[in-house]
Amino acid sequence: MAFLVLMVLLWLGLHIGVSGTSVRDTLVLRVGERSFRAIFSLLTTIALILLILAYRGAPLILVWVTPVWIGWVLVLLMLPAFILLVGSIARRNPTAVGGQGTTDEPRGVFRITRHPMLWAAAIWGFVHVVGNGDLASWLFFGAFLVTALAGMPSIDRKLAARSPAAWERLAAATSIAPGRAIAEGRNRLVLEEIGLTVPIAGAVLWIALLFLHPWLFGVPPLPGS
Numbered sequence: 464m465a466f467l468v469l470m471v472l473l474w475l476g477l478h479i480g481v482s483g484t485s486v487r488d489t490l491v492l493r494v495g496e497r498s499f500r501a502i503f504s505l506l507t508t509i510a511l512i513l514l515i516l517a518y519r520g521a522p523l524i525l526v527w528v529t530p531v532w533i534g535w536v537l538v539l540l541m542l543p544a545f546i547l548l549v550g551s552i553a554r555r556n557p558t559a560v561g562g563q564g565t566t567d568e569p570r571g572v573f574r575i576t577r578h579p580m581l582w583a584a585a586i587w588g589f590v591h592v593v594g595n596g597d598l599a600s601w602l603f604f605g606a607f608l609v610t611a612l613a614g615m616p617s618i619d620r621k622l623a624a625r626s627p628a629a630w631e632r633l634a635a636a637t638s639i640a641p642g643r644a645i646a647e648g649r650n651r652l653v654l655e656e657i658g659l660t661v662p663i664a665g666a667v668l669w670i671a672l673l674f675l676h677p678w679l680f681g682v683p684p685l686p687g688s
Contacts, residue, residue: 464521464522464598466517466520466521467514467602470517471605473510473513473514474511474606474610477510478507482617483613483614483617487499518603521598521599521602522599524597525596526597526598526601529593529595531686534594534686534687538673538684540586540589540590541586541587541590541669542665542669543665544583545583545665545669546661546665547572547575547580547582547665548580549661549662549664551579551580553571554571554573554656556580557577557633557637558578558618558633568632568636569636571657574636574653574656575641575645576639576640576641577633578614578639581611581612582641584607584610585608585611585612588606588609588611591604615639635649636650672684
């Protein structure tokens with residue numbers, strides 16, 4: 464378990480302690496943006512492999528048993544997560560922080576939240592934290608949940624620093640919290656921009672993972688299976 468804790472700290476240190484702070488800017492000034500991204504990608508890949516190995520080798524320490532009804536709620540929560548994931552890929556991300564930022568207007572699911580991919584990852588992490596009652600799973604999936612949630616304001620800060628004008632436009636029309644900008648009248652839901660392809664593709668992925676999960680990960684996702 465100690466190795467897993469260390470790997471979780473390494474993962475969080477890279478993504479929150481380095482990428483999410485001024486440490487990143489300092490390193491970029493020294494090695495350049497392109498070199499930093501290459502080095503960071505390599506370190507992230509290594510950290511992810513070590514994290515997975517640590518999780519697989521961790522002892523089973525049961526903390527709680529998930530009630531069946533909660534299990535079904537968690538299964539259903541993954542459907543909007545897949546829809547957000549597909550929607551985030553279907554359109555150009557207006558929060559892109561490369562270069563001087565972006566002038567793209569939020570469209571599709573980006574009207575709902577400016578971080579649909581990170582919300583998909585956060586939901587995935589939350590579902591697996593709640594759905595798995597052992598300590599190792601809480602540490603492993605909790606690391607991704609924390610990374611996703613912390614990544615949203617981190618990306619916002621980077622965009623605000625690199626392209627203040629683009630950030631002001633985006634912040635005025637979108638929100639981190641899903642649906643908040645729409646509820647406040649700063650944006651509106653345009654179903655035509657999302658279309659049918661995004662929810663259908665998300666549903667197909669959701670159904671496919673329900674069937675493939677036992678073979679891919681050795682654990683049936685449906686309660687009572």
